[in-house]
Structure formats: C-alpha cells, structure tokens
Amino acid sequence: MPRTAAPLLTSPIPRVADSDRRRTSASVVLRSVLEHGPVARSTIARLTGLSPASVTDYCARLAESGLIRESAVPLRSKGVGRPHLPVDLDGSRFVVAGVHVAVPHTTVALLDLRGRVLARRELKHEGAGPARVLARAADGLAALFAGARGSRPLGVGFAAGGWVDRDSGTVVEHPLLGWREVPVRDLLAAHTGLPVHVDGHARALLNAERLFGPARGSRSVLHLFAGNMVDAAFATHDEVHHGPRSAAGAIAHLPAPGGSEPCDCGRSGCLQAELSERTLCRRAREAGVADGVNPMHVVAAAAAGDTVAAGLLRERSRRVGRAVGLLLDVLNPERVVVTEIGAMHREDCLAALRAEVGAERADTVAPIGFTDSVPAVAGGSVALDVLYRDPLGTPPEAI
Numbered sequence: 001m002p003r004t005a006a007p008l009l010t011s012p013i014p015r016v017a018d019s020d021r022r023r024t025s026a027s028v029v030l031r032s033v034l035e036h037g038p039v040a041r042s043t044i045a046r047l048t049g050l051s052p053a054s055v056t057d058y059c060a061r062l063a064e065s066g067l068i069r070e071s072a073v074p075l076r077s078k079g080v081g082r083p084h085l086p087v088d089l090d091g092s093r094f095v096v097a098g099v100h101v102a103v104p105h106t107t108v109a110l111l112d113l114r115g116r117v118l119a120r121r122e123l124k125h126e127g128a129g130p131a132r133v134l135a136r137a138a139d140g141l142a143a144l145f146a147g148a149r150g151s152r153p154l155g156v157g158f159a160a161g162g163w164v165d166r167d168s169g170t171v172v173e174h175p176l177l178g179w180r181e182v183p184v185r186d187l188l189a190a191h192t193g194l195p196v197h198v199d200g201h202a203r204a205l206l207n208a209e210r211l212f213g214p215a216r217g218s219r220s221v222l223h224l225f226a227g228n229m230v231d232a233a234f235a236t237h238d239e240v241h242h243g244p245r246s247a248a249g250a251i252a253h254l255p256a257p258g259g260s261e262p263c264d265c266g267r268s269g270c271l272q273a274e275l276s277e278r279t280l281c282r283r284a285r286e287a288g289v290a291d292g293v294n295p296m297h298v299v300a301a302a303a304a305g306d307t308v309a310a311g312l313l314r315e316r317s318r319r320v321g322r323a324v325g326l327l328l329d330v331l332n333p334e335r336v337v338v339t340e341i342g343a344m345h346r347e348d349c350l351a352a353l354r355a356e357v358g359a360e361r362a363d364t365v366a367p368i369g370f371t372d373s374v375p376a377v378a379g380g381s382v383a384l385d386v387l388y389r390d391p392l393g394t395p396p397e398a399i
Contacts, residue, residue, distance in 0.1 A: 038071040038086035098379025108140040109376035115212035138191030155195040157382030161229030164200040202231035208381035213369035222333040230272040317342040317349035321356025
C-alpha cells in the first residue's frame with residue numbers, strides 16, 4: 001500500500017510576524033523613553049531586554065521620524081569611557097488633536113506627546129446632529145492649529161460615550177445624542193485631512209492612565225466613568241479589552257443596588273439612571289441647591305458651604321462605590337480608576353466611595369489622574385495610544 005504523508009504538525013500559538021515584532025519593539029522603546037527620559041540607550045536595553053544594537057537602531061529610526069531626540073546634557077558614566085548621550089521625547093515638532101463629544105458640548109484640544117494639554121476650546125452644541133457637531137469640531141481644531149505654529153498634527157483622536165466601534169470608526173449608538181451608526185472617522189477625516197482614530201471615552205481615558213497616569217505599569221485596571229453617560233473599561237497586561245465591535249464596557253443598564261430611578265429603557269434602577277450627572281443636577285434643582293444642568297455648580301455650592309449640595313455629592317459617590325464593588329467582585333483588578341466629579345474634587349466623596357468598596361480594597365481605588373482636563377485628554381489619548389502602539393507605522397513625514 002502506498003504510504004500517506006504524515007500530517008503537518010502546527011503549533012496552536014501563531015508565530016509573531018517580523019512586522020509585528022518590529023512594531024512591538026519600537027513601541028517598547030518609545031514607551032521607555034516616555035517613562036524614563038532623558039534615558040541612556042544602554043538603560044533602555046537593560047529595562048526592556050532588547051539588545052543594545054536593536055535599541056540603537058530603533059532610537060535612530062524614532063529620531064529620524066522626529067519623535068525623540070538626543071538630550072543636550074550628557075549622562076556621566078560611573079566608570080571610564082565617554083559620557084552617554086541620553087534620548088528624550090521631542091516635544092518641539094508634533095502634537096495630536098483631540099475631540100470629545102459630550103451631551104451639552106464638544107471639547108477640542110491639542111496635546112503634546114506626553115499627553116499634556118496645550119490648548120483647548122469648548123463648543124456648545126447648536127443642535128446635536130452629527131454632521132453639524134463634527135463640522136464645528138473640525139473648525140475648532142483648525143483655529144487651534146493656527147495658534148500652534150511650529151508644531152505639526154500627527155492625527156486626530158475622537159472619544160464619546162455610548163457604543164463606539166474603534167475598528168470601523170463609528171459611533172454605533174449614543175442614546176442621549178440620538179446618534180446611530182455615525183461614520184465619525186470618515187467625516188472628521190474629510191474635514192481635517194488628517195488620520196482619525198475613534199474610541200469610547202471610558203477606554204480612551206483608561207489608555208491615558210496606562211500611558212501617562214498613576215495606573216502606568218499596573219497588570220490589570222478597571223475604569224468606571226460616571227458622567228451623563230455611565231461606561232466602564234478594563235485592561236489586562238497593558239491591553240484594553242474591546243470585545244466584538246467594541247461593545248465591551250456597556251454597563252449603563254446593569255441594576256444598581258437599591259435603585260429606583262426610572263430609566264429611558266423602561267425599567268427602573270439602572271446604573272446610568274441612578275448615577276448620571278443629569279440625575280444629580282435634577283436632584284440639586286429639586287433641593288434648591290443649583291439651577292441648570294452643570295454638575296460643577298453643585299460642586300461649587302458644596303465648596304461654598306452648602307451642606308445639602310455636599311450631601312448630594314456624597315450620596316452619589318456612595319452609589320458609584322457600590323457599582324465599583326460589584327465590578328470588583330467580577331473582575332478583581334489590581335487597580336480601579338474612577339471618573340466621577342465628587343471623588344475627583346472632594347475628599348469626603350472619595351472617602352464615601354471607598355467606604356462602599358470596603359476597607360480591604362479601598363486603597364486600590366483612585367480618581368482619574370486628569371481631574372481638570374478629562375474631555376481634552378479623552379480625545380487626544382485615542383490618537384496617542386495609536387502612536388505609542390505603532391510609532392513607526394505611519395512616518396510623520398507622510399502625513
């Protein structure tokens with residue numbers, strides 16, 4: 001009988017393509033410069049495990065693209081030999097643009113490569129139609145670009161609440177704005193002529209914390225965003241989970257313990273109905289604390305000594321703490337980051353939130369590290385995350 005060829009044995013773990021390996025190594029080098037710069041190439045090699053020759057090569061390519069530069073001040077060697085010329089981020093050539101669409105307004109901003117906000121502008125909505133909102137955002141960015149002479153934009157990051165699909169660049173659904181299947185990436189790219197990257201704001205802010213904030217280096221991080229929209233994001237081993245069509249983190253209609261607030265979905269006690277800033281502002285109006293729909297007016301009233309306003313904020317933070325406790329039980333992250341105005345601006349609110357989490361896990365919970373620039377950082381960090389993941393993917397000269 002003729003012998004049949006033995007089946008080929010293949011590994012269940014796919015090999016990393018050379019291009020993927022190069023992208024990952026370039027990312028590791030640039031992240032090391034971000035975290036430790038000015039830093040010697042030999043130190044980068046020691047920290048990353050890459051060979052000195054590879055580090056030198058990647059540094060040369062990153063310098064050629066304008067992302068890093070040699071520091072003017074050499075580092076003295078502890079032994080004999082020439083001083084080291086450290087490398088650092090080059091903050092003189094490039095910026096990224098950010099667009100964050102909230103319910104009442106859009107924030108446009110410019111950020112440097114360290115995630116610092118250089119300029120921003122808030123644009124109140126004149127109707128919530130996506131075409132109009134995005135066109136005004138592009139006009140706002142153009143005005144910021146005109147004032148940032150000498151710096152070139154690498155791209156635009158867009159963030160919003162609700163269901164945002166990163167891969168297709170689409171806002172699938174934002175119920176409070178009435179947006180459905182909006183091709184944000186295509187629309188903004190047509191207006192700006194720049195590469196546009198899109199993500200949900202909970203994931204965007206978690207990426208900002210990973211890159212620039214206190215959560216850098218954590219093995220697992222949970223982020224709970226409680227604004228007008230209520231969303232969550234989760235990262236493990238430096239990777240934010242998106243799920244199919246970026247639907248991960250949709251917690252708006254999970255039941256809140258003890259909640260009774262009517263929700264737009266027809267039920268009562270959903271997290272978004274209970275924790276939304278709209279609910280806080282309505283309760284503040286009913287209590288005679290503050291008029292309007294700006295939650296910062298409630299914070300200001302509490303800071304001025306209004307005990308009712310302070311009580312409303314503490315109660316909301318307590319409710320957020322209960323939601324955090326539920327998510328902690330399910331995901332058990334190393335760190336928790338919370339974007340919630342009470343915990344961000346008042347120690348008593350942060351204490352109330354942590355008390356609901358429980359003494360054993362309270363120290364793992366902290367407010368977002370960008371208290372005064374949340375919308376600006378949310379938009380810009382979408383573009384910065386792409387840059388730091390693949391710094392050599394799109395040469396700046398080609399933009």
